[in-house]
Amino acid sequence: MAVASPPTTTPAHHETPVHRLGEQVFDMVADIGDVGLFSAVTISWLFRRRPRWSTLVPNFYMIGVSSVPVVAITGTFIGMVLAVQAHSQFAMMGLATRLGSVINISLVKELGPVLAATMLAGRVGSAMSAELGTMRVTEQIDALSALGTNPINYLVVPRFLACFLLIPLLTLMADFMGVIGGAVISTQLLSVDSFAYWQHSREYVGGMDLFAGVFKSFFFGAAIALISCHRGFHSRAGAEGVGRAATEAFVYSFIAILFLDLTIGIAWNAMYRAIWPQSAGLL
Amino acid sequence: MSVVSGTASPDAGASKVVVELLGLTMRFRHQTVLRDISLQIRSGQTLCVIGESGCGKTVLLKLMIGLLRPTRGVVKFDGRDLASLDEHELTKTRLRFGFLFQMAALFDSLTIYDNVAFGLREHNLYDEETMRRVVAERLQEVGLPAGVEYKKPAELSGGQRKRVGMARALALDPEVMLYDEPTTGLDPIMSDVINELILQTAVTKKATGIVVTHDMKTVLKVADRVVMLYPLVRLRPDESQILYDGPPDGLEDHPDPRVRQFVRGEAGERLREMAQNRGNS
Numbered sequence: 282m283a284v285a286s287p288p289t290t291t292p293a294h295h296e297t298p299v300h301r302l303g304e305q306v307f308d309m310v311a312d313i314g315d316v317g318l319f320s321a322v323t324i325s326w327l328f329r330r331r332p333r334w335s336t337l338v339p340n341f342y343m344i345g346v347s348s349v350p351v352v353a354i355t356g357t358f359i360g361m362v363l364a365v366q367a368h369s370q371f372a373m374m375g376l377a378t379r380l381g382s383v384i385n386i387s388l389v390k391e392l393g394p395v396l397a398a399t400m401l402a403g404r405v406g407s408a409m410s411a412e413l414g415t416m417r418v419t420e421q422i423d424a425l426s427a428l429g430t431n432p433i434n435y436l437v438v439p440r441f442l443a444c445f446l447l448i449p450l451l452t453l454m455a456d457f458m459g460v461i462g463g464a465v466i467s468t469q470l471l472s473v474d475s476f477a478y479w480q481h482s483r484e485y486v487g488g489m490d491l492f493a494g495v496f497k498s499f500f501f502g503a504a505i506a507l508i509s510c511h512r513g514f515h516s517r518a519g520a521e522g523v524g525r526a527a528t529e530a531f532v533y534s535f536i537a538i539l540f541l542d543l544t545i546g547i548a549w550n551a552m553y554r555a556i557w558p559q560s561a562g563l564l
Numbered sequence: 565m566s567v568v569s570g571t572a573s574p575d576a577g578a579s580k581v582v583v584e585l586l587g588l589t590m591r592f593r594h595q596t597v598l599r600d601i602s603l604q605i606r607s608g609q610t611l612c613v614i615g616e617s618g619c620g621k622t623v624l625l626k627l628m629i630g631l632l633r634p635t636r637g638v639v640k641f642d643g644r645d646l647a648s649l650d651e652h653e654l655t656k657t658r659l660r661f662g663f664l665f666q667m668a669a670l671f672d673s674l675t676i677y678d679n680v681a682f683g684l685r686e687h688n689l690y691d692e693e694t695m696r697r698v699v700a701e702r703l704q705e706v707g708l709p710a711g712v713e714y715k716k717p718a719e720l721s722g723g724q725r726k727r728v729g730m731a732r733a734l735a736l737d738p739e740v741m742l743y744d745e746p747t748t749g750l751d752p753i754m755s756d757v758i759n760e761l762i763l764q765t766a767v768t769k770k771a772t773g774i775v776v777t778h779d780m781k782t783v784l785k786v787a788d789r790v791v792m793l794y795p796l797v798r799l800r801p802d803e804s805q806i807l808y809d810g811p812p813d814g815l816e817d818h819p820d821p822r823v824r825q826f827v828r829g830e831a832g833e834r835l836r837e838m839a840q841n842r843g844n845s
Contacts, residue, residue, distance in 0.1 A: 423669065
């Protein structure tokens with residue numbers, strides 16, 4: 282029998298730039314659909330089977346407890362930097378005592394939630410993606426399926442719950458440390474009157490402002506968990522593939538955080554104005 | 565068009581078909597890996613699937629357990645089409661299989677005990693005391709010393725990891741064992757140990773075995789039927805991807821030179837192709 286024979290591969294589809302562009306657009310749309318499906322399956326498993334404590338506790342520790350120092354440090358420095366940067370402008374206008382209101386409102390409504398989420402995406406999102414990516418390429422995810430365990434229920438649901446439930450607490454931590462950092466720099470280093478600083482803060486920053494920031498953080502946590510786990514599940518083989526999945530997890534999570542911050546802000550402001558037409562926006 | 569059932573062990577002819585593949589085609593994006601594969605695997609049979617790297621052996625194994633969905637064709641287990649099963653039924657069906665992965669695929673974060681007990685615990689099959697006994701029995705069956713259960717997979721050698729993988733697969737008392745290149749990366753002695761364990765599983769557990777391998781020693785030791793796949797890129801469109809389906813003793817003198825070359829480990833045409841590639845570059 283003849284040994285050499287013509288190959289039977291499908292003809293190449295990458296012949297022109299138009300083909301390549303079309304394929305990239307197609308892949309992008311398929312990827313978005315895939316993330317949507319992955320998210321829907323994850324959320325459906327939340328209601329179908331309660332995760333075991335043995336899978337929840339390590340994830341809560343790794344995602345929540347281990348992130349406290351980095352989030353606290355980031356929050357503190359952001360508060361301090363805001364004080365240093367804003368002081369000269371406010372002092373020039375004789376409004377140095379108003380510094381507290383500006384620093385604290387910025388922290389609780391925007392910087393606290395966004396920076397806590399960014400730190401979580403960098404510290405935890407990349408790690409989750411790399412871990413799940415390694416499990417994918419070493420066939421551990423296939424092994425879970427072969428043992429009759431749904432990998433999304435076993436691996437994704439505990440990570441999703443940990444991010445979703447603990448990011449509000451991390452946000453509060455970032456807010457608190459930022460407020461303390463800003464106050465220390467303003468009152469101790471920049472000699473702003475302490476009573477006036479806190480008085481103006483209290484007048485301007487309310488409980489709803491704090492709630493607005495914490496509310497957004499739930500969405501950030503969900504987005505970080507779903508995007509990072511999805512990238513890990515779809516990691517390509519080898520060290521390069523896993524590294525790429527980890528990088529993509531952070532980049533896509535960060536874009537999602539910024540996008541959600543904007544859209545939730547617009548939506549909530551519209552709703553707030555509809556209910557209280559005379560008020561400023563909430564987010 | 566392709567195959568039919570092959571020659572099985574003497575008593576396998578009378579036994580029922582457990583796994584049946586009908587016109588199976590598997591395609592990943594622009595690459596077709598399997599084309600129109602049809603096979604029947606009978607209960608109690610040990611089938612070895614051989615062939616070059618990249619010919620689709622592992623894909624075939626993953627299709628059998630429903631880890632991949634075929635582009636075209638049907639996979640039946642115990643007469644039921646896997647595609648027609650809902651998630652709960654598919655999970656129950658998977659528990660009737662044991663799968664030894666190529667690199668064992670042990671869960672890094674768990675101890676050996678937790679790895680072997682994983683399936684039992686996930687499906688609440690036993691209380692903790694019974695589970696401890698079952699895990700100890702399975703580890704003993706694969707010849708691992710006492711005390712190994714407290715270690716993590718990273719602390720074990722390649723051969724030990726394979727044996728833990730086998731203990732984990734056997735813990736659920738599967739009817740069909742799937743082995744993906746069980747001896748790859750092991751020294752000859754450890755390879756023989758694994759081959760013995762495959763034989764032992766077939767004899768003592770009466771489990772049907774499907775072994776994907778390159779290793780002809782494994783084939784000659786454990787198989788009562790061999791199927792040889794050939795990479796599609798080297799085939800004409802009208803050729804069957806299954807070059808051989810029959811008992812192991814028919815391989816050596818098979819009329820097709822591609823079968824003989826594989827069995828004897830001869831480079832054959834590949835050397836000429838390499839020379840051509842060097843010339844072209």
